[in-house]
Amino acid sequence: MKTICILGMGYIGLPTACMMANNGYEVVGIDVNDGIVSSLSSGKLHIEEPELEKVFLKAFKEGKLKVSRHVKKSDVYIIAVPTPLGKDNKADLSYVISAAEMIKDFVSKENLVILESTSPPGTTRNIVGSIIEKNTKLVAGTDFNLAFCPERVLPGKIIYELVNNNRVIGGINEKSAELAKDVYKSFVKGNIYTTTLETSEFVKLAENTYRDINIAFANELADICGEYDINIWDVVKFANMHPRVNILNPGPGVGGHCIAIDPWFIIENIKKKDTLIEKCRGINNSRPFIISDKAAMIVNGIKDPKIAVFGISYKENVGDTRESPALAIINELLKKGFEVSVHDPIVTNYNGKLSSLEDSLNGADLLLLFAAHDVFKKTSLDFIAQKMRNKNIFDTRNFYDRNEVEKAKIRYYRI
DSSP: OEEEEEEOOOOOOOHHHHHHHHHTTTEEEEEEHHHHHHHHHHHTSSOOOOHHHHHHHHHTTTTTTTSSOOOOOOOOOOOOOOOOBOOOGGGGOHHHHHHHHHHHHHHHTEEEEEEOOOTTTTTTTOOOOOOOHHHOOOOOOOTEEEEEEHHHHHHHTTHHHHHHHHHEEEOOOOOHHHHHHHTTTTTTSSEEEEEEEHHHHHHHHHHHHHHHHHHHHHHHHHHHHHHHOOOHHHHHHHHTSSSSOOOOOOSSOOOSSTTTHHHHHHHHOOOSSSSSSHHHHHHHHHHHHHHHHHHHHHHTSSSSOOEEEEESSSSOOOOTTOHHHHHHHHHHHHHHHHHHEESSSSSSOOOOOOOHHHHHHTTEEEEEEOOOOGGGGGGGGHHHHHHHHEEEEESSSSSOOOHHHHHHOOOOEEO
């Protein structure tokens, strides 16, 4: 197997295509977005990610990676398209279905089809496999090979983690899993484990759901600590000194394309109701409303208050705003009638207006820190105090040092 067709040139599909192209395969990347195809075909990235430009340019200049809107006959087909949350918290599998429809006329005997998109259990077999079987009359596991191989990467470290993280690959049979393993071990240095389709689909969902539940626990502890007037950050720090305890930090909500979405995929097709998973989703989804209410309390009594929001990506030091609770917080603050200025020197793709550092702070009555970008440390607290009308910081990430903030004559609030 020497030729690979990868559908979806996003945060996962493009880096994966680059790694495979640089490790012995002829790769064609497919995307239905004309702008993305045009940009990549001219050697320009549409994604900001450390190390990606280097591996992309190598593959592109050597002719190992080509980009097109149209599927090419290949030995391997990899689907790496989005699976967003749809209505009623159900997985929107329309992109997966569309991708399977695009390749169905090209799959032939002994080909390998891999789904990478995070999906509810059964998606690879019952949707991708079934679409191909119905069109080709080929049987998955007998005539063509079918596998699921989810990514386990962190934005900001995608290239490093694609190479070094362990992988779990599920196959419709052992042959399919082993063939997929052979493809990925061309560049993966971590261990690669094989299992069944549904197990591998569920493993990916379980990993992210574990983190969502842990964060919900931390957020609920924070609310309870507030009633006792106890410092939640000290509680987490000291509790985690126990060798078998690892409580994550509380925060203003959960974002990104995985943790905020994957838990719903686990429970969407089960009969059991009122699950722990659903309750934890509710806790984390409520955080933007709690944060916006707290911000409103801080500026209560100030005439025509202005709130400066620092950082709107879903996590620190990345420009990714997908599912970011900051967007919900901003929306709530605007609905309350506040003037909101948004400053994020890392984010470039935002539907609203981004302000400069100085413009965001000028006349502000509250600095609401959402994403704890390292770059914010470069702005002195004295400068912040000088520009603000009323000197208040609401730190949702435990980013600033309380003593340093108060030394600058700024009132300090945190979760």
